[in-house]
Amino acid sequence: MNDLYNNAIGHWVIVTIAITALLFVVLTATAYTVWFERVALGRIQRRPGPNRVGPYGLLQLAADGIKLAFKESFVPATTDRILYVLAPCIAVGAAFLAWAVIPIGLWDNPKVTYWIADVNIGVLLVFAFSSLNVYAIVIGGYASNNKYSLLGGLRAAAQLISYEVALGLSLVPTFMIVGSLRLRDIVDYTVTWGPYHGPIPLILLTPIGFIIYIIAAVAETNRAPFDLPEAEQELIGGFLTEYSGLKFVMYYLAEYVNMITVSALATLLFFGGWYLWFVPPFLAFLIKVVLLLFLYIWLRGTFPRLRYDMLMRLGWKVLLPLGIVNVIVTGIILLAVQG
Amino acid sequence: MAGDENGVNDDKPEHPTPLRGPDEGLPPKPEGKRPGVAADIGALATGLKTTLREFFSPVVTTMYPEEKTPRSERYRGRHYLRRYENGLERCIGCELCAAACPVGCILVIAAENTDENRVSPGERYAKTYEINMLRCIFCGYCEDACPVQAIVLGPEYELSDTSREKFIYTKEKLLEPLPPDVEARLKAAPPHPTASSGTSPPAGK
Numbered sequence: 001m002n003d004l005y006n007n008a009i010g011h012w013v014i015v016t017i018a019i020t021a022l023l024f025v026v027l028t029a030t031a032y033t034v035w036f037e038r039v040a041l042g043r044i045q046r047r048p049g050p051n052r053v054g055p056y057g058l059l060q061l062a063a064d065g066i067k068l069a070f071k072e073s074f075v076p077a078t079t080d081r082i083l084y085v086l087a088p089c090i091a092v093g094a095a096f097l098a099w100a101v102i103p104i105g106l107w108d109n110p111k112v113t114y115w116i117a118d119v120n121i122g123v124l125l126v127f128a129f130s131s132l133n134v135y136a137i138v139i140g141g142y143a144s145n146n147k148y149s150l151l152g153g154l155r156a157a158a159q160l161i162s163y164e165v166a167l168g169l170s171l172v173p174t175f176m177i178v179g180s181l182r183l184r185d186i187v188d189y190t191v192t193w194g195p196y197h198g199p200i201p202l203i204l205l206t207p208i209g210f211i212i213y214i215i216a217a218v219a220e221t222n223r224a225p226f227d228l229p230e231a232e233q234e235l236i237g238g239f240l241t242e243y244s245g246l247k248f249v250m251y252y253l254a255e256y257v258n259m260i261t262v263s264a265l266a267t268l269l270f271f272g273g274w275y276l277w278f279v280p281p282f283l284a285f286l287i288k289v290v291l292l293l294f295l296y297i298w299l300r301g302t303f304p305r306l307r308y309d310m311l312m313r314l315g316w317k318v319l320l321p322l323g324i325v326n327v328i329v330t331g332i333i334l335l336a337v338q339g
Numbered sequence: 340m341a342g343d344e345n346g347v348n349d350d351k352p353e354h355p356t357p358l359r360g361p362d363e364g365l366p367p368k369p370e371g372k373r374p375g376v377a378a379d380i381g382a383l384a385t386g387l388k389t390t391l392r393e394f395f396s397p398v399v400t401t402m403y404p405e406e407k408t409p410r411s412e413r414y415r416g417r418h419y420l421r422r423y424e425n426g427l428e429r430c431i432g433c434e435l436c437a438a439a440c441p442v443g444c445i446l447v448i449a450a451e452n453t454d455e456n457r458v459s460p461g462e463r464y465a466k467t468y469e470i471n472m473l474r475c476i477f478c479g480y481c482e483d484a485c486p487v488q489a490i491v492l493g494p495e496y497e498l499s500d501t502s503r504e505k506f507i508y509t510k511e512k513l514l515e516p517l518p519p520d521v522e523a524r525l526k527a528a529p530p531h532p533t534a535s536s537g538t539s540p541p542a543g544k
Contacts, residue, residue: 040394042398043393043394043398044390044393044394045393046393046396046397046398046399046400047398047400048398048400048402298387298390298391298394299387301390301394302386302387302389302390303383303386
């Protein structure tokens with residue numbers, strides 16, 4: 001396998017197959033994340049959730065997908081046609097691109113390297129791709145030529161820019177401790193604490209960083225209680241107002257892929273990735289991601305949406321200073337420990 | 340009010356309800372200090388605890404088509420036309436139900452009973468008896484108006500169908516036997532006692 005991988009043509013064959021496989025895996029995971037969310041939200045409200053289509057409602061998403069795919073592709077008359085179609089494409093493209101660098105623990109053999117991309121600036125790439133999401137929302141809001149869409153787009157721009165700073169800062173202590181931006185290196189970071197020698201979940205070293213990360217990540221993915229760009233009640237769906245059918249599906253897909261991306265990133269950066277006692281690597285990774293997704297859904301089921309000024313205050317006056325202090329304190333402790 | 344002060348709108352009658360002062364009529368402001376950050380985070384944790392507890396509580400949904408909530412004995416659903424125990428129809432074609440119906444959804448066309456063709460114990464019987472269930476408001480006035488308690492409202496409420504024509508309930512459909520528990524209840528306690536409320540036709544016929 002390794003010889004084939006090092007061959008120029010074989011390399012591309014393998015990468016293409018891996019990309020296709022990953023696309024399939026992520027799409028399926030997205031479908032079942034939606035199912036999981038609906039069931040978990042239902043249980044929080046003492047309802048059973050979807051349970052009609054297929055066993056335990058597991059085919060609900062297939063039914064929804066078919067229904068949405070066969071809807072008329074309606075474009076309102078006064079939209080900017082090109083941008084209107086382009087915006088959801090950006091959303092879904094950016095969401096999937098981030099998965100190129102996320103290692104999901106599919107290998108055991110140290111000889112076989114991770115296939116799609118094992119770059120040394122992995123985390124930066126993920127953030128670069130996920131910030132493209134703001135363009136999708138702003139352009140979608142602008143191109144719809146509808147006041148609610150535009151308001152939603154503007155809110156998204158302000159919100160994403162505010163929380164991106166906090167999100168970036170929350171991870172700086174992790175990079176300072178590990179000394180690498182490569183996601184594999186961060187997971188493989190090992191410590192020697194007395195008798196114990198091996199990888200640790202980095203949340204033990206950067207708990208404040210994790211708290212900032214999870215709040216900022218929920219805001220970055222426009223999920224409740226930070227779903228102001230959508231805000232059905234005030235903005236009748238915000239940037240999504242004029243979208244229906246497949247274009248709506250693309251936004252919807254992007255939101256859930258982003259949710260999984262952020263959970264996977266949190267797993268890699270704070271919870272030791274694919275290491276979990278004796279559990280096989282891929283399964284360990286899956287368990288951690290599912291638990292983080294449940295945290296997301298739990299937050300959505302519990303908290304009401306923030307008011308806009310509260311959102312900005314939380315971002316700029318609480319998370320950002322906390323992030324900076326976290327970086328400084330981590331630096332001082334690192335200096336003290338390492339000399 | 341402002342007009343009163345500078346005398347511009349003096350000729351206009353004053354509004355019957357006076358203007359409210361700045362703090363008048365509002366709930367009292369909470370006393371003491373605003374809760375601190377720790378209390379706020381505690382409140383968030385309480386919320387999370389509540390939803391997690393609900394997550395692990397049993398589901399309370401009634402899975403409707405498979406399981407149904409118990410119905411009231413007095414529920415008024417679709418109509419039935421009753422028969423006497425000897426098989427004769429109770430309906431005597433008097434059209435009082437059609438007259439009582441507030442939406443006019445009942446059509447009765449009566450015909451004479453003859454000795455060869457005796458359908459009901461009275462002089463006449465309902466040759467056609469139709470109820471338009473799309474119009475019916477299930478008020479039960481027909482049941483009240485009927486002198487022989489021929490028409491009653493049964494317990495069925497699942498009346499959906501696939502075409503408008505199917506909602507015109509004909510006499511054949513209405514003459515289907517009542518559910519036994521409803522029949523037993525009507526026998527034990529007739530809705531209103533009349534000469535012919537019994538289980539067999541009135542005497543002398």
